[in-house]
Amino acid sequence: MFIRTEKLSYTYMAGSSLAVEALRDLDIGIPRGSFTVLLGPSGSGKSTLLQHFNGLLRPTGGRIFIEGRPLNYDRRQLRELRRRIGLVFQEPERQFFSESLYEEIAFAPRNFGLPASLVEERVERALQQVGLEGEGLRERSPFQLSAGQQRLAAIAAVLAMQPGALMLDEPTAGLDQSAQQRLFTLLQQLNLSGQTIIVVTHRLDQIVSLSDHLIVLNRGTLLVEGKPDNIFSQPELLHRYGLYLPPVMELMKELIAAGLPFPPALYSLEEARQEIVAWRNRGFKP
Ligand SMILES: Nc1ncnc2c1ncn2[C@@H]1O[C@H](COP(=O)(O)OP(=O)(O)OP(=O)(O)O)[C@@H](O)[C@H]1O
Ligand SMILES: [Mg+2]
Incomplete structure (x- = not known):
């Protein structure tokens, strides 16, 4: 297993009167090299779970293992974790902060201390991977790109770290059919070249056809985990939780x-x- 959780629980604002229990006693695993889809209705804890996988959130109960080693949350380990497991946030365009597409994508590799020549190489490669290498785009403000290009740019910004696993939170939201298709193809290619892919969605959409491992959450608990075919042969189970094929x-x-x-x-x-x-x-x- 690449990532494994053991009785993982998380409560926002734990101990206060505003406490919200978001995850409860989750035991799940993300196989290395898998194309995992994390599915569940709105509020079921999907984004919360992803943020545990790269250490942005720390469990209030239970443990997380990366390649068999428990996370201990020391600074070195966290830094390494964030390089190895990249997260493309829900609506990532909201987090752009640079003046140009180039700077936006160069930020992470530079931050990890890579020399300038290597940063340049990484940015070029990431732009090519997502198909944004066209002349002139890299100097443009990321805010002036189309919605589809912005999403691809946000993915490139994470790819530039060359993470071993790529996590994407609702990556197709707001994209048109052709931008979605382009994204599916990209994810499929990355997965074929060995990268572990974890995609969050609240709809049973086409992304599921790419997956070989499916995890379904409901109200912070595990509903079912396994091969997509097995899960889809029980549509009644999914219907009960507001999920439709x-x-x-x-x-x-x-x-x-x-x-x-x-x-x-x-x-x-x-x-x-x-x-x-x-x-x-x-x-x-x-
Ligand atoms: N910052 C926060 N503070 C307090 N509660 C939060 C916070 N973020 C999420 N929650 C709560 O935690 C639970 C899980 O939320 P989460 O965002 O992980 O769900 P989700 O499955 O990603 O939903 P969606 O499909 O709408 O993105 C919900 O009850 C939500 O209200
Ligand atoms: Mg979410």
Whole structure:
């Protein structure tokens, strides 16, 4: 396991009259190299959990292990942790503070003490990875980019640290279809090259089709963890907690129930289209 939690609990403003229990007794694991999706309704504790994985929040109960070693929260360990496990916040554009795209992305590698030449290299590579290497963009203010470009810029800022794991909190929120698609492709490529990816979403959207490990939270507790296919074969369980399959999956399930010969787990419109075309090419035979 890359990251493992043991009875992890977290209460905001613990001990005060405003205390809010956000996580309770969580035992979960993030396999190394996995594409993990963290799913759950609004307020279920997803963002709180992510912030524990890179040490921004410290458990009020239980423990966290990174590659088998418990986090002890000393300064050196925290610094190393934040370099290795990058977090792209929910609405990351809100946190831009630099005058240019270049400076925004150079901030973290510079902060980690890399020499100027290496910083330059890192920034170039990160811009290329997200497809923002085009002439002139790097000198532009990050605030003057489009919403989709801003999201990609925020991801590049984290990629420039070359973290072993990349965590993204609701990365597709507010992006149009083509920007979403571009982001999916990027995440898939990063995962294929060995990076552990953890994505938070409150909807069962297309991102789930990329995942090989799914964790579903509800009110700060673990609802279910495992292979996406196993979890999606129990839609009633998900419905009970206000989570619905993407419309295309709900439809395909209905068609399968009516006796049509499709495989049980189809997540995207494209996969469904291919199955239907193949079925037609077989002369509508099983
Ligand atoms: N800074 C904070 N102070 C106090 N309570 C908080 C704070 N941040 C979150 N909470 C509470 O902790 C619980 C979990 O919140 P969290 O933001 O982790 O949920 P989430 O699953 O990320 O939701 P969403 O899908 O809306 O982003 C909620 O009850 C929330 O109200
Ligand atoms: Mg959140």
